[in-house]
Amino acid sequence: QVTLVEFGGGLVQAGGSLTLSCAASGGTFSSAGMGWFRQAPGKEREFVAGTTSSGAYKYYGDSVKGRFTISRDNAKNTVSLQMNSLKPEDTALYYCAASGQYITAPALRYSRTYAYWGQGTQVTVSS
Secondary structure: OOEEEEEOOEEEEOOOOEEEEEEEEOOOHHHOOEEEEEEOOOOOOEEEEEEOOOOOOEEEOOOOOOOEEEEEEOOOOEEEEEEOOOOHHHOEEEEEEEEOOOOOHHHHHOHHHEEEEOOOEEEEEEO
8 A cells, every 4th residue: 555645735926936745655666657636626637747667757737848847766755846937727736646556658647547646735826
């Protein structure tokens, strides 16, 4: 059983930056694909970013390309999301997710790929 805990959310002004982190325990972190998703009130869950087990491949949702960066540290069992140039439309509950097994890069963007989810951390961007 894998447990994921996100932290780093908060309130920030538009144009600002935040870094989200996710700490994983249990399972084999280094073999799991990791992803970040978000969900705003009244909207569907949206893929934000994902990375393969080695960190060699990284994918981003269209709305965050060029502004967000995902990274992972397999020695520390953590994955991070650096968010720059934040916009009010980035306001959402952000979730960290881990696959239950090795996955290929194209599968990163699909929520069904992931077997484990954190509780989420709120990001609010004020205009």
